[in-house]
Amino acid sequence: MASATASRRLRERLARERLILDTARRMLAELGYLGLNMDRIAEAIEYSKGTVYQHFSSKEDLIAALCADTAAARAEMFRKAASYDGTTRERLMAIGIADAIFIRRHPDHFAVESILDLSSVIDKITDERRDRWVAIKTAKMDVLTRIVQDAVDAGDLVLPEGVPLCAPLYGMWAQAVGHSRISSMAPMPHFAGVDMNAVLWTNYNRMLDGYGWKPLTSDWDYQASAERISTTVFGEPSPAGSLT
Amino acid sequence: MASATASRRLRERLARERLILDTARRMLAELGYLGLNMDRIAEAIEYSKGTVYQHFSSKEDLIAALCADTAAARAEMFRKAASYDGTTRERLMAIGIADAIFIRRHPDHFAVESILDLSSVIDKITDERRDRWVAIKTAKMDVLTRIVQDAVDAGDLVLPEGVPLCAPLYGMWAQAVGHSRISSMAPMPHFAGVDMNAVLWTNYNRMLDGYGWKPLTSDWDYQASAERISTTVFGEPSPAGSLT
DNA sequence: GTCGAGAATTGACGAGTCGTCAAATATCGA
């Protein structure tokens, strides 16, 4: 039965790929991009370097795989969050909460992703992996765009003439990206003692209030929503801090 | 007269440093971080590699110098913008405009800065240069915090209990950072045909409206403000696009 | 004009890493 052998082979291959990924993730967190070393990885997993290159075409390709690994988990959390049954603004909030919980679960994901943002790095990964990477991002945007569309259809949100559907999303996305970058920089004295995570949430709400996305903060207890979403969808306490 | 010789020496040294920086910037834009090569720089400027290392202690140190180079120009533009004589919200807007014009003038600055954000890279630069880098960032935050303080003092802005002064700044900063990062990624189909720069400005205004920072968008022509600030302070057309 | 001490410049070199590939080894059905 040839297929039994083939299936075992595949299983072993996947297990080894997992081993490489886990080892690389640990090393990357510890030593950074420049410290990550293919020879050391090979040594750590007790295979030769050639075998590592059977799985990943280059060091950068391996990093991209690390990224895709957590990004898949992130996309799944997005999907789950989007199915939350509430107002359109609560559903958008659910995505934000999904992301915040994701960050709590995978604190070093964005440090890895920021390596890939260097154009000279992304140029070195295989085409399939790059395509998959773009597909994941696109799927997330689809989920989000759908929520805005629903809000407009339901009359919760009225976008002024000339403002595209993606505008409020873009505001949240840019803030989330900026937040994760700033968090990974050297701490600024101006932010000492301030819960920047709570500030991020405050700013989300201020912006959506500015768009007039109903129900407004003044008419709804979003603190309670955050707790409800967190526990219902993810079974965890809210990551949003105290909203204002 | 020994000082004449010394002064000429210094001048020559500075000129060569300029030459190295300009060459490196061009190469970095063209070939990316991984493509940038100390031997090639030395060859291009027609000096030896050892001489390049007289100026910069490592490849990463050179990149940090590139960054500091434009960052100094940016800080100067911030300072100029902050002195604009208008409402507190216009003054904040002036900073945003300064930054947008800066991006227009130095389109590849953030690509360079993002290299430095990799922790394993910043670890390799000299202490003085790192300190200078942090000092520039801090100075910019000082300018901004001052504007928010003035707004609160003037009664233009009332921050709810528990919201720190830096909150609205953080929202703008995070969006600016996120925007520059997203812009340098592979283009998303959801944004095709949309002027993301105009969207960024829309979002700034929505958020500040959400904070109730007076005068609100509904009571003031910020389009006109943008044009006025751009021409008055920088003698250039507004980079904000059409605001909504 | 010449000299020589000290400053500036050079580029060969050691160390380290990436990615390859011919050779060695392991697997598995006949």
Add this chain to the structure above:
DNA sequence: TCGATATTTGACGACTCGTCAATTCTCGAC
């Protein structure tokens, strides 16, 4: 047991970084 096929190996070539002993240059003193 055997041989064809799949898998693994690690020595190797190519490349880059950063160093430093050797070389060249500079400039004031005589």
